[in-house]
Amino acid sequence: MTRMLALPVTFLGTVMLAVAADQSPEKNKSDEPEAFDIEPAILKQNLDASSAAAPDPDVARVEKRFERAKQGAAGAERLWKSGVLSKMEVEQRLLRVVQCESDLANARLSRCKGELATLESRLASGENAKDALEKIKATLAQLTEAAEIAAAKRERAELETAEANVQRQQKLLKLGIAGKSDVARAEEKLAELKTPKQ
Numbered sequence: 001m002t003r004m005l006a007l008p009v010t011f012l013g014t015v016m017l018a019v020a021a022d023q024s025p026e027k028n029k030s031d032e033p034e035a036f037d038i039e040p041a042i043l044k045q046n047l048d049a050s051s052a053a054a055p056d057p058d059v060a061r062v063e064k065r066f067e068r069a070k071q072g073a074a075g076a077e078r079l080w081k082s083g084v085l086s087k088m089e090v091e092q093r094l095l096r097v098v099q100c101e102s103d104l105a106n107a108r109l110s111r112c113k114g115e116l117a118t119l120e121s122r123l124a125s126g127e128n129a130k131d132a133l134e135k136i137k138a139t140l141a142q143l144t145e146a147a148e149i150a151a152a153k154r155e156r157a158e159l160e161t162a163e164a165n166v167q168r169q170q171k172l173l174k175l176g177i178a179g180k181s182d183v184a185r186a187e188e189k190l191a192e193l194k195t196p197k198q
Helices: 002-031 059-074 076-081 087-124 130-175 180-194
Strands: none
Touching: 059 076, 059 087, 076 087, 087 130, 130 180
16 A cells, blocks of 8 residues: 555656756746846946047046046056956056046136136226236146147047057957958047047
8 A cells, every 4th residue: 555655656756846847947047037138238438438528627526537547547457467357448448547637637727717717807896816817827828738738648549549449340350250340430430530620
């Protein structure tokens, strides 16, 4: 009698295990999508640098962005050599430092122009602010020169990065990794940077 009872119980246990084993892959499949089902998130540093708005007039905030960019680029070369970062990521970090430096110079220039306008209005209302006005004009001249130098450095860095990207995309195309559209996009960006600004 026990044998007759043991056989159906064993059979039932085996069927239950088989059903549970069949359900677990389906459950995992529905709960955890495949690696290719999810698109990566768009990161701020991957956005096109030319889409950035005009320099931020808040100098303190721009200074913080500049410091963060410098910290991000500080060990980038070492990380590239150890294989943690790609060469393109290192170039982007260094470009970001130059862009933030230019934004900071423009923000300081903008703030100085505002101070100059305030002093000129005070002088027009009869206050004695000639000494401060001369000092701010000298500072304005220095900041204007610094902003022009930073803008030229930024243009040069963006152009060099775009040229490196074109070369990289052409090499990848030869290897069969990149498409012609990638090369065309890189060449368009380079041509856009080479056109004189009005």
